[in-house]
Amino acid sequence: MKGEERRNFKFFNFLYEEEDFMHRFLRKNRHIIVWIVVFAFVVGGGLFGYGAYISNRNYVAQQKRQAIAVVNKEPISALEFYQRLRAASQYLMGLPSDQLLVYKYQILNSLIDKTLLLQQAEKEKIKVKVTEEDVDKYIEGILAQNEMTEDELKEALKNNNITMADWRKDIKAYLKEEKTIDALIEKVTSDITVTDEEIIEEYERVRVSRIFISKKEDGNSGKIKAEEALAKIKEGVDFAEVAKNFSEAVDAQTGGDVGFISHAGYRLGKLLTEKAFALEVGQVSDIIETDSGYHILKVTERKDAEGEEFEAQKEEIKERLLNIKKAQAQSKWFQEIKNEAKIEINYPHLAGYKALIEEDYENAVKYFEEAVSEAPENEAYYSFLAQAYKGMNNNEKAITALEKAIEIAPDDWELYLNMGQIYKDLKNKEKAIEYFKKASEHAGDKRWAHTRLKTIFTEMNESELAEAEQTIINEIAQKEMEEAKKLKEKQMTEQTDEENTEESSNN
Template sequence: MFSFHTSVRSAAVVSLLLLGACTGQQHTENGAAAPVEKVNGAPITRAQVDRTVKTLIGQQDPKQLPPDMLKKATEAALNQLTAAELLYQDGMKLEIKDLDKQVTTRITQSKYQYPSQAEFDKALQSVGMTQKDLEEAARKDIVINNLIVQRFADKAEVSEAEVRKYYEENKLKQFTQGDRIKVSHILIGVARDASVDTKRQAMAKALAVLKRVKGGEPFADVAKKESTSPTKDQGGSLGIIGKGQTLPPFEKAAFALKPGEISNVVETPLGYHIIKVEQKLPPATERYEDVKNQIAGNIKREKIRQLLAAYVEQLRSKAKIEKV
């Protein structure tokens, strides 16, 4: 039997945790604070629904969606928010040690992703949230996750036979890798909307760097000095990549190289790249021993998702849900 001690989240609520599922006071602009539904008296507001819709549809502008698709996305968002609220209310019945401290830690960790408080506030504002909203969203996340761990994690047992069966049935589709390369790059980054002069200067620098590495200067040393990519600290190494994992112009240039070869300057939306292929690897199938824990985790999460969905329906049947 496989055992897992890390916390497990349901796919049904992951998208709600920061953008859509917070409760409490919301912005009043355009009636966003007005409730559209009450779940056992707790309001779900238009602002929450709008944020969750944006989360569900990704990069698309809701205003550009066909009316029927927007209606479906709105219904799905409200359904998820209702489920999250029901789970939150039920989860609050369980004891959670140091909940306030956990919320504070979560917010602190969120702030670490930004260089300053001003940038953090700007990021919140961009999704129509205040720090209080974020704190309430974090609280809901922690409470729901604690509920899932306490009530469902141990029920979703995964056997060795289940894992082996999944591996054998999906070996070719999921665990067989095509051609791969071990690759490094030097990036001279430039914004997509940069001026013509800025792009020209970046290109000139990329050409100068290309001349250096093709002239024999160690690629890794130049990458550490000149690259604007986070990979610079590793000498530009991206490790082993397969097709479909990088931007199309980068992929086309990289897979056309022989081991040890260096590309000419390659332009992508990130800027100008100089690519070096260190090694080419043939197709290979991942060993069962290397992926069994990953498979077991996926099966366990799916079992928890199913248990949770059934539990939410039980909560719905007992709840007072009012459309406003």
């Protein structure tokens, strides 16, 4: 991979890291990611003037009209928003309009989160210092991560009419925000601790086998069958053999072996997990009734918190639990701040998307109606408007909105899929199948799309249509394998040619 391609690839990964600003600050490698985006801003001219923008955070009145959003009376400049988009423009050009809208909202949401964090830092009187040495180290990181020389960096700056002195000021302002938020998060989570009991609970494991029998419609036969299974075990019949003959769980044919489980209860649920940890090795439980049916458990192995292995892992477990608890506390703390904040989004399509994901369908309809009036040729706005109407159970208007979207973008397979889903929900099987077929016709070589349609047709008991989708899936898979084979052969040929060339030059 060439240097420029490598830089673009790394930056493309960053785009989706932006989705959750808070999580970004928890990642150990976040500074590497920021180096890359700073580089992208440099070559795109996006970071220039960043420090000047930050240093004038109080110019609310004159900026409010140009603000894309206002957070607790503080504007988020449309300029800053579009600078971020500009830095990623070459990667966004091929995105469908609905995905582009989602990405725009993620960018805006990250800016809103950042603004809230900096506002909170100001309330907490957080003060940080960024030195020239910090800036030097940051620039060194940019050069290393992007495989650039200092001269190449200076040339990139020069091509964008940016002086090194001005750029250093911008990096300094950027780093100040980073350090401020880091210090705030550290303060918020400084009192989080991990107890010895939590470490023990995290380490302990038990290996469990089970027998599961579901509740039956007659009300009693399931319990009777469970009692019969338990009686067999008490008579001395091997637990695994009884599981094979009686259990309805997916692991029945392996003797009911679930494997090792933790106190977290992800595998069996809280109740069954507690019952399992109360058993000794070789001990079988009584019948345990849950909403789903009847369970019999047996513990076959235990991994208790003792011995050299436990002692060797204690600190690692403690650190892992501490990070988890801090992340949970931080997330809860920030969500409370965000819930109390007054956030106004001035662009209707972004305000509409926010309302839609928050299931505020009435406002989503309001904003997307405004959006389609401003941009009547944007099919994504009609598609999201349809989702909002569907959320309000107004299927008639949802269908009308999707019809308009299809009129604008007749090759978008997902629009037909969404229309088919509405008719499926309305129990209009004929119309649903009609649109699902159209979705298949327009899905092209998107294997996952045909997989989704196969699942839908299977659910509808349309076996022939499901088989047809499977045929398409197989054809696409075969084509992908052939293309991969050709690519591999090409790479091997190129490698051989390079080796021959190198050998000839050496001779």
